[in-house]
Amino acid sequence: MSAPSLSEIRLVVLGRSGAGKSATVRTILGLQQDSAALRHDECSKHTGQAAGRQVTIVSSSDWFGSGCIPEDRRRQLSSLLALSSPGPHVFLLCVPLNQPADGEAKAVDVLEKLLGPAVVQNNTMVMFTNTEELDQEEGLEDYLLTWRKDLTELVRRCGDRYHTLETQPGRAEPEEVVQELLDKVDEVVKESGAEHFSCQLYQDTEEQIQTRQREIIRQRQADGVDSEDLEGVRREAESSIGDLDLDINALFPCSDMPVSPARSFLRGLWEMLTGWVWKLPKLVRGEALLGALVGLFVGGPVGGAVGATVGSVATEVGRRKTQKTK
Template sequence: MSSYSPQPGPQQSSGMAELRLVLLGRAESGKSAAGNAVLGREEFQTEGDNTDTVTQECEKRRATVAGRQVAVVDTPDWFSSQRPPEEVAHQLSTCAALAAPGPHAFLLCVAVDQPAELELRALGPLEEVFGRGAVRSRTLVLFTHSERLAQSGEGADGLENYIVTRRADLLQLVEKCGDRFHGGAEGEEGEEGEERSIRELLEKVEQMVEEAGSGHYTSSLFQQAEARVRQRQEEILQERRGGEEEEHWEEEEWDRTREEAERRAGDLQLDTVPSFWLSPSTAPPSFLRSVWETLAAWLRSVVKFVRGGALLGGVVRVLVGGPVGGIVGATVGSVVTEVGKRKHVKKQ
């Protein structure tokens, strides 16, 4: 694993008016606490506040950090939850709208003392939704709960040495994210330690942006989101100005409606919803139910029933795997084909 050392003063050359960060990770990975650490104040509720504060909706907060404007988007757990596909799609759409026209970085929050199997499995779906290059060129692994290593004595030789010598899963995760990682965004001892850690994190993010050479990250999803946000801005201003045309709007009015438009624009129609919720540790009934819910959503877009039945059966076999996957896949394929035939007969 190569060392990723920030160069001094990248903010002077990046020319970014606002640094947009999207926090990703499973529940209790420390996403919200990391977001609070970046912003320098308690903006997001954390699991330490009470037992009902696990993030349920995407939220965006802004602050001036180390002399620059930073926006942080906190997200729910898409990795191992049992959320219905429609809800996951809504949350992904909301995230895209809040981060439009595109984030400068995705911060993948990973508890350093936990297995990273789910995170490794999620990298493919992340690029499926956010676009090719989202992981390799724009994701930084943010290791959280690093204080637990100090308490156990396992991190005595430093975080990087711990990852290289003891945690092949974390090493693989970092390598897939372009060898970018940071530890201690929430957990540094003392206020000065935490501030120093945040400065280093932002420097690493800005260096990543410099190396990408394209300002903020973008893809078809974020382009759609930005178009929808602008459409919502126009609608809001027309409502407030009695249908007045755009040429009469003041720039300040346009800027003031941006946040409201972002909140209203989370209704994009996603082509695919990745199966973050399909976890190997999920109990069989919940697992099969979530598979069926996913397939039911896809069925609405199937046009040719025979071909669709075979396709869906194959998808199930891949998702479930093993002998069970073969049985379930064959069953689903047969059912879909038979249903399609009956519908076809009725239409005749």
């Protein structure tokens, strides 16, 4: 039996800069390419219709990035909580398929510390982006299980929930993948047994917003200004909430520490490597990646020679297997 449909859906879109948050918002709400322009350093709120239902999306800034200072983190997280209060139905974590997931794993850790472990396990879904490089014969699930154990672990932490809004020729239309997403949101709410995600921090935030709403209405009435625009009052109250009392040092214990040069170097190598491998046909992609990784981690001229040999041999074996099946 399918879950009953929510009349209104609230979503929070998380992700690093360039992770596809803007495209996710546009696709869900059916907006044009030049609509929903999102600033990566600020949270923003968007409301529209999707599959005949009211959908509100809060797009978060990159508050878990290494370049974000503690004061900005506190301000951005406070804005995220205020704009998504009294609590979203689902957090959508945008994850580029062709990049390492260390930043996203950090975001999940912070979410658990900030809102409690239930938010990740029960109300977070991985939204894969940059999937256009997958061959039509190569399914997303097969790719994850075969090559990306880091992403598989991230999905596991998020209750085994994931989705993608990106389509390829011959596959689902944008309207269909959006409908599938909303159906999954309905299932999340049904399984959680609550109207939406909530915790003490969200409850305190909502109390502040409602108090501020009453103050705004009283002030408008005293000034003889129309106070019937409740949506406008709500927006003004949300935007007027200052920095919440968040222990940023506890959430980001290493926030003041520089990024490890070795870690940064390996990440750069990974991005360069995967960027090259994605351009290869599926037939040789895996073998090339295998050879390159051998060369990377063995190191030196010997590692390079061994990696090249492993890659070329594996590629030739794959080609011969394919020829035999023709």
